[in-house]
Amino acid sequence: MTIGLTHYLVLSAVLFCIGLYGALTKRNAVIILMCIEIMLNSVNISLVAFSSYIVPLLLTGQVFAIFVMVVAAAEVAVGLAIILAIFRNLTDIDVNNINLMKW
């Protein structure tokens, strides 16, 4: 059984759903950021798989994956900075206790 585009897309879907479950259920803010990174990586897998199976000579999916990596790096830097600032003010990063903006 040869490996085709469907295998990569199903693997990407499985990783995305694992990350989604973690991001929805975890209370530690750092773990939530890690789950978001898993989701971004799964999307990157599907982009690269589309690029090398559907348009193998254009590389558009790989260019898009590079931009996703740029945005993910910026997101994790700002996200961890926000988590550290919250920890300094509240000495806690449990998202159930961070409800300053909750009405």
Next chain:
Amino acid sequence: MGLAAAFWIMALVAVGSALAVVFHRNVFRAALALVLCFITVAGLYITLSADFLAAVQILVYVGAISVLIILAIMMTREVQKGSPVNKMQIPAAVVALVLLGIMVYTVTATPWKVAAEAPLSPTTVPLATRLFSENGFILPVEIGAVLLLAAILGAIVITREK
């Protein structure tokens, strides 16, 4: 045959380490499982003949982002508290499984038009021409540079002591 074996090993290790990130109670070990997940994703890029992206994945994710995450874990003293879950476990599991079912059904039912050509083998030079050429992606590259600068400045401003 070797490619298929590599894909199955990478896929199993990636899914297992992603599950470890979500379900492991020790936050630090979850971060190490995340590193393993990033490395297997780089291996998957190699099986897709995306060599430049595999190197970038190792450099950016395994090298930089995981170090940032481990630094944040150490600075927030969360290792003792573990990784607790909230009360939405069952609805979240239902949502994730329904989404997984929809995506798997859509992916397997769609007749993809797979191209006949083999993918480009060393991708660094074609990617560079694609990114920086005349009618390429030069404007998004510039916007990405501005975004990274803004993110660095924002992180410094947010974490600075008063």
